[in-house]
Amino acid sequence: DAKTTQPNSMESNEEEPVHLPCNHSTISGTDYIHWYRQLPSQGPEYVIHGLTSNVNNRMASLAIAEDRKSSTLILHRATLRDAAVYYCILRDNNNDMRFGAGTRLTVKP
Amino acid sequence: DGGITQSPKYLFRKEGQNVTLSCEQNLNHDAMYWYRQDPGQGLRLIYYSQIVNDFQKGDIAEGYSVSREKKESFPLTVTSAQKNPTAFYLCASSKLADSYEQYFGPGTRLTVT
Numbered sequence: 001d002a003k004t005t006q007p008n009s010m011e012s013n014e015e016e017p018v019h020l021p022c023n024h025s026t027i028s029g030t031d032y033i034h035w036y037r038q039l040p041s042q043g044p045e046y047v048i049h050g051l052t053s054n055v056n057n058r059m060a061s062l063a064i065a066e067d068r069k070s071s072t073l074i075l076h077r078a079t080l081r082d083a084a085v086y087y088c089i090l091r092d093n094n095n096d097m098r099f100g101a102g103t104r105l106t107v108k109p
Numbered sequence: 110d111g112g113i114t115q116s117p118k119y120l121f122r123k124e125g126q127n128v129t130l131s132c133e134q135n136l137n138h139d140a141m142y143w144y145r146q147d148p149g150q151g152l153r154l155i156y157y158s159q160i161v162n163d164f165q166k167g168d169i170a171e172g173y174s175v176s177r178e179k180k181e182s183f184p185l186t187v188t189s190a191q192k193n194p195t196a197f198y199l200c201a202s203s204k205l206a207d208s209y210e211q212y213f214g215p216g217t218r219l220t221v222t
Contacts, residue, residue, distance in 0.1 A: 032209065043113075043199050043213025044152070087151060097211070098168075099144075099151030 004088045009104045012078045020073040020103055022088030027068050032091045035062065035073050037084040038102070044087065047073065083107045112136065113214035115200050120219045122194075130185045130217045132200030141183035142201040142211065145169060152199060158183055159205075187219065194221045 005023040012018040024033065032051050036044040048055055048062045050071070055062040061074040075082055087102040113134045122128045134141065140159050144152040144167075154167030158177040172191025177183055183202075187194045197218050201211040 034209070041216070043201070043216050044211075045213065046210040049209050091209075096154065096167075099153075101149065101151050 003098075004090060004100055006086075006088050006100060006103045008101065009106065011106045011108060012075075012082075014080060014107055014109050015077050018075040018078045018082070018105065018107075020075075020086050020088075020105065021070065022072070023070045024088070024090055025069045027090055028092070030092070033062065033064060033068075033071050034089045034091050034097065035060070036087045036089065036099070037082075038087070039084045044099075047086070049091075078105075078107045080107050080109060113200060113202055113212055115198075115214040115217050118215065118217060120217055122219070122221050124221055125189045126221075127189060128187050128194075128219065128221075130187065130198055130200075130219070132183045132185065132214060134181055134183075134200075134202045134212075134214075136202060136204075136212065137180070138202035138204050138212070139180070140203045140205060140208070141177065142203075143167075143173070143175065143183070143185045144199045144201065146197040146199060146216075155185065187221075194219060 034049040035047040038044040048060050050062045063072045085102040085104050087099050089097045091097050116131045142157040143155040146152050153169050155173050156175040158164035161180050164175050174186045197216050199216045200214045203211045
């Protein structure tokens with residue numbers, strides 16, 4: 001199964017952009033890249049997903065490298081409520097989602 | 110309001126006892142999932158169900174059992190055979206098995222002593 005690698009933790013200042021990286025060098029051609037985030041003591045929530053093209057939604061943007069071996073989740077203006085663990089996940093043809101340890105984002109006021 | 114409910118939020122049991130965790134959804138979703146999360150780690154899939162009366166094992170099904178008698182309900186039983194049952198248990202659902210978004214419940218924190 002293709003795996004993802006993310007930094008354990010990152011810090012950001014409030015109202016500044018945040019770029020959360022994810023490496024997935026063994027991604028297959030049919031794997032979708034998903035991002036979820038988990039606030040403390042809550043279940044994860046969907047953020048965004050993509051296959052090849054960059055994606056934008058109301059929560060974030062997803063930039064996918066041309067070779068698809070890495071991607072970056074972009075929060076355009078971090079708020080204190082964005083402090084969470086962010087998971088980068090590859091979803092295969094079996095629709096299995098395997099969550100790694102994620103990146104813990106701290107937002108400083 | 111539509112959503113997924115899990116109860117209770119905290120559960121305490123003695124070692125050797127079976128315990129059943131509740132998961133209910135009113136989103137009319139076909140697929141439901143159970144995950145386990147240990148401190149500082151990601152989620153691991155225990156069981157999933159794509160349709161009523163059918164379910165499949167995930168990565169760590171040993172010591173767990175499920176049933177899917179109704180579309181809206183997917184209870185998980187943690188049996189005494191599960192060697193390390195203390196964990197945070199999360200239930201999720203999606204419209205279809207291949208839907209891109211899973212909706213998660215608030216979780217049940219199980220402590221076994």
